Amino acid sequence: MAALLVLLLLLSIATLASRRGGFATFLDRAATPLLVGVGVLLSPLALGVFSKGLVHDLRPALAVFVTWLGLLTGLATASDGKRKGGGGGIVGFGVVTAAVCASVALAALAFLAPGVVNDDVGVVPRSLLPGAALIVGGSLVASPRVAGGSPLLQTGDAFAFACAVLALLVLPSGSSLSPAWAAVTLVMAGGVLALLQRLTGGGAVGDAADRTVAVIGLVTLTAGLLHNAALPSALAGFIAGALLARTALGAALLLTLEPTARPARIVVVFLIAVGLHLSGPLLVVGVLLAVSQVGIQLLLTSWILPVSGMSTPGPHPSGGRLSALASGLSSSPSPLVAAASFMLAGLPVGDVLLAVVVVAVVVTDALAAVLTLIARGTEPRAAAP
Amino acid sequence: MSHGARPSVSVLLQGLLALGVLVGAVVVLDDRGIATSRGPVFGLGFLVIAGAVFGRLAAFLRLPRLTGYLIAGILAGPQVSAIVTSPDVKSLSLVSALALALIALQAGAELTLAALRRTWRSVVFSSLAQVVIVIVPMAALFVALARFMPFLNGVEGGVTGGVVISLAFVWGVLSLTRSPAVTLAILAETGAKGPVAEHALGVVVVLDVLVLPLFALAMAVTQGQLAGDAFEFSSLVHLGKELFASVCAGATFGLLIALLLRFVHSERALVVVVLGYGVTALCTFLHYDTLLVFVVAGFVVMNLTRFGHDLVHTSERVSAGVMIVFFATAGAKLDLLALRDLWPIALAFFVVRVVVTWLACRLGHRLAKDPPVVRRLGFTAFISQAGVTIGLATIAADSLPGLGKALATLVIAVVGINELVGPVVFTFGLARAGELPKPNEDLPARTAP
Numbered sequence: 001m002a003a004l005l006v007l008l009l010l011l012s013i014a015t016l017a018s019r020r021g022g023f024a025t026f027l028d029r030a031a032t033p034l035l036v037g038v039g040v041l042l043s044p045l046a047l048g049v050f051s052k053g054l055v056h057d058l059r060p061a062l063a064v065f066v067t068w069l070g071l072l073t074g075l076a077t078a079s080d081g082k083r084k085g086g087g088g089g090i091v092g093f094g095v096v097t098a099a100v101c102a103s104v105a106l107a108a109l110a111f112l113a114p115g116v117v118n119d120d121v122g123v124v125p126r127s128l129l130p131g132a133a134l135i136v137g138g139s140l141v142a143s144p145r146v147a148g149g150s151p152l153l154q155t156g157d158a159f160a161f162a163c164a165v166l167a168l169l170v171l172p173s174g175s176s177l178s179p180a181w182a183a184v185t186l187v188m189a190g191g192v193l194a195l196l197q198r199l200t201g202g203g204a205v206g207d208a209a210d211r212t213v214a215v216i217g218l219v220t221l222t223a224g225l226l227h228n229a230a231l232p233s234a235l236a237g238f239i240a241g242a243l244l245a246r247t248a249l250g251a252a253l254l255l256t257l258e259p260t261a262r263p264a265r266i267v268v269v270f271l272i273a274v275g276l277h278l279s280g281p282l283l284v285v286g287v288l289l290a291v292s293q294v295g296i297q298l299l300l301t302s303w304i305l306p307v308s309g310m311s312t313p314g315p316h317p318s319g320g321r322l323s324a325l326a327s328g329l330s331s332s333p334s335p336l337v338a339a340a341s342f343m344l345a346g347l348p349v350g351d352v353l354l355a356v357v358v359v360a361v362v363v364t365d366a367l368a369a370v371l372t373l374i375a376r377g378t379e380p381r382a383a384a385p
Numbered sequence: 386m387s388h389g390a391r392p393s394v395s396v397l398l399q400g401l402l403a404l405g406v407l408v409g410a411v412v413v414l415d416d417r418g419i420a421t422s423r424g425p426v427f428g429l430g431f432l433v434i435a436g437a438v439f440g441r442l443a444a445f446l447r448l449p450r451l452t453g454y455l456i457a458g459i460l461a462g463p464q465v466s467a468i469v470t471s472p473d474v475k476s477l478s479l480v481s482a483l484a485l486a487l488i489a490l491q492a493g494a495e496l497t498l499a500a501l502r503r504t505w506r507s508v509v510f511s512s513l514a515q516v517v518i519v520i521v522p523m524a525a526l527f528v529a530l531a532r533f534m535p536f537l538n539g540v541e542g543g544v545t546g547g548v549v550i551s552l553a554f555v556w557g558v559l560s561l562t563r564s565p566a567v568t569l570a571i572l573a574e575t576g577a578k579g580p581v582a583e584h585a586l587g588v589v590v591v592l593d594v595l596v597l598p599l600f601a602l603a604m605a606v607t608q609g610q611l612a613g614d615a616f617e618f619s620s621l622v623h624l625g626k627e628l629f630a631s632v633c634a635g636a637t638f639g640l641l642i643a644l645l646l647r648f649v650h651s652e653r654a655l656v657v658v659v660l661g662y663g664v665t666a667l668c669t670f671l672h673y674d675t676l677l678v679f680v681v682a683g684f685v686v687m688n689l690t691r692f693g694h695d696l697v698h699t700s701e702r703v704s705a706g707v708m709i710v711f712f713a714t715a716g717a718k719l720d721l722l723a724l725r726d727l728w729p730i731a732l733a734f735f736v737v738r739v740v741v742t743w744l745a746c747r748l749g750h751r752l753a754k755d756p757p758v759v760r761r762l763g764f765t766a767f768i769s770q771a772g773v774t775i776g777l778a779t780i781a782a783d784s785l786p787g788l789g790k791a792l793a794t795l796v797i798a799v800v801g802i803n804e805l806v807g808p809v810v811f812t813f814g815l816a817r818a819g820e821l822p823k824p825n826e827d828l829p830a831r832t833a834p
Contacts (some may be wrong), residue, residue, distance in 0.1 A: 060424065060425075060426045061426075063426070064426060189410075192406060192407075192410055195403070195406065196403045196406060196407060196434070199399040199400060199402055199403035199406075200399070200400055200403045200404075200434060200437060200438065210437075212706075213433065213437055213705055213706055213709065214434070214437065216430075216433060216706060217430045217431075217432075217433030217434040217437065218430065218434060219430070220426055220427075220429050220430030220433065221407075221426075221427045221429075221430025221431050221433075221434065222430070223426060223430075224423060224424050224425070224426030224427030224428070224429070224430055225411075225414070225423055225427045227424070227426070228423055228424050228427070229414075
């Protein structure tokens with residue numbers, strides 16, 4: 001009873017907190033550090049308001065929300081004919097920066113916690129690589145408002161997300177399936193989920209209530225099924241979303257579900273935070289990852305994007321550098337969703353990876369919030385997004 | 386899943402195909418040993434999908450969607466396909482309790498002072514007639530059939546005549562329970578408007594309120610008989626205090642909802658759900674009558690504040706999913722094995738209950754001088770039994786050691802029949818009364834679940 005009550009309360013607060021006010025952009029960015037801080041404070045390792053049992057009971061709910069966000073990430077890859085050239089360049093840039101971030105993380109871990117890196121199975125180095133890719137994936141996309149104007153950035157983020165979660169399949173996890181079978185199962189689950197949503201949601205002409213009930217039922221049962229099989233249900237959700245995005249139903253579904261994205265993200269962040277296992281070395285690695293990301297983002301906004309002739313992403317059409325940098329830093333849920341998938345799939349070092357990713361996201365979001373505030377004071381006032 | 390509309394053949398086939406694919410996927414995963422333990426989260430999702438598809442099938446067959454939800458629950462439940470297992474169903478009882486609370490809130494909000502002013506004579510006479518005419522014959526039938534009930538013979542040392550009579554009183558009161566959830570859902574689903582619909586909702590809600598103290602009284606008497614104690618007046622006083630406290634809590638909760646509706650303008654549905662769940666937990670802790678609390682809260686918001694229509698609109702937004710979860714879970718809970726063993730007795734109780742309900746309605750409506758259509762078809766609203774009855778039977782099972790569980794099984798067997806037949810009969814009654822909207826007529830504001 002406690003788990004359900006906590007979950008409902010959390011959902012309520014998350015939804016109320018999702019309302020946009022005068023400091024919308026600032027709040028948008030500051031929410032993650034704040035939620036993580038409160039979550040860690042209430043966790044069993046700190047004040048203990050959330051017991052270990054309660055955190056464990058909330059895991060299936062986390063799986064449902066993670067699948068939900070996976071679905072939304074997939075839906076956001078909708079191809080609406082506005083795609084411009086340069087996609088290969090962005091993806092290539094992502095691969096390079098992933099390698100940089102992974103190297104930074106590995107070097108930092110080897111220096112700070114050699115015992116963790118040189119463990120018997122060698123899992124940590126392999127799991128940090130996709131972890132770093134997640135951070136970069138997040139860095140390629142800004143807030144949904146910004147990304148909405150740039151399908152290319154959405155696709156880049158989705159690509160990084162899918163790669164990162166797919167990388168999970170080659171790592172040892174709680175699943176009894178071989179990596180190949182796990183991949184086949186997930187792809188099929190995603191396909192079946194999309195098909196079922198198409199069939200049960202009344203198609204493109206069905207009403208919003210039909211679509212919502214169908215998608216709630218399907219996401220819930222998919223998450224329940226795959227979570228118990230220790231498979232990353234977020235990937236199935238992502239595949240389903242990406243498939244649906246290419247049907248007539250996609251746009252209507254995205255329109256119906258988009259308002260749920262931010263509350264769902266808030267719930268995911270909080271649920272992750274209350275179960276987080278932080279330590280000194282992991283904090284340092286997380287900060288280093290964030291610093292790498294900021295450096296890469298600076299490179300992107302000052303050189304790569306202008307040279308490639310693409311517009312600078314940012315909520316302020318004035319296109320100031322600070323705004324561009326702030327909006328370029330991660331506010332996409334995909335890094336957290338993918339990292340949570342690692343943990344939910346029972347990966348031996350899933351908790352370590354999740355902690356590193358959360359710290360990195362917190363740092364970049366906090367920095368983005370500060371930059372947004374500064375930019376508001378120094379740049380010409382622009383129309384509200 | 387659009388409520389109120391009959392789905393096309395292609396939409397129906399799409400849904401059935403989807404369900405077939407889903408069941409096939411579950412079978413394949415089971416065969417390969419993947420996710421053999423699926424858990425309550427999967428169960429919840431499956432019941433939502435299966436309930437929605439079967440609801441669509443029921444609507445296509447011109448039956449109430451609720452019947453589809455129930456059948457989906459029965460088929461998916463532990464006693465047929467076992468796609469949703471017993472532990473899963475048990476875990477979902479929390480979700481089910483929340484759904485029942487929201488249904489009660491909506492029922493209370495549907496009971497307006499204006500409607501009560503119009504129908505008070507009918508409501509008062511019908512309710513009194515049902516209390517008198519239903520309880521006594523049903524209790525007498527229980528006594529007459531007692532020797533055929535294996536659970537009464539299995540008690541060590543046998544049961545005394547006093548125990549049988551007091552149990553018969555409990556049975557009579559349980560027979561009086563109706564289903565506000567079914568009534569409300571059918572009215573919302575069909576968009577029916579007219580004297581039968583108005584009368585049905587008023588009497589069902591009033592009976593629901595009347596039955597709670599009667600049940601508590603019957604239980605107190607039976608517990609005293611089982612313990613060999615004489616009935617004490619103090620237990621009545623205690624009961625009265627609890628009910629009074631429930632009414633006060635309901636009024637407070639209603640004002641709290643109104644306050645929230647005053648200040649919260651977006652995502653009200655979620656806030657009401659959260660608040661509802663918190664209050665449900667609190668009621669359980671304080672031993673308040675949850676249903677009474679929610680009915681009173683809904684009544685207060687509708688009649689004493691200016692946010693009644695906001696509440697109705699808000700609860701309608703969540704009711705589609707809530708109804709599916711509640712009724713599909715109720716279907717999955719049905720004890721088909723008990724029904725197999727007890728069906729002759731259950732059938733006898735069902736038939737006699739329908740007859741005495743019809744008689745009570747005829748008398749009540751005659752005394753109230755209701756319109757002929759209500760006299761003729763008003764009884765169709767009172768066949769259904771669902772959550773309230775099952776909830777009271779569960780209380781009996783917990784409170785009457787040695788007898789309660791078997792009694793609850795018999796209750797659930799009878800409820801199983803009433804649950805399947807009642808919605809169909811009520812929809813038929815509304816159709817015969819000409820209160821259903823024409824196919825090309827817009828539904829009124831109340832279009833959920």
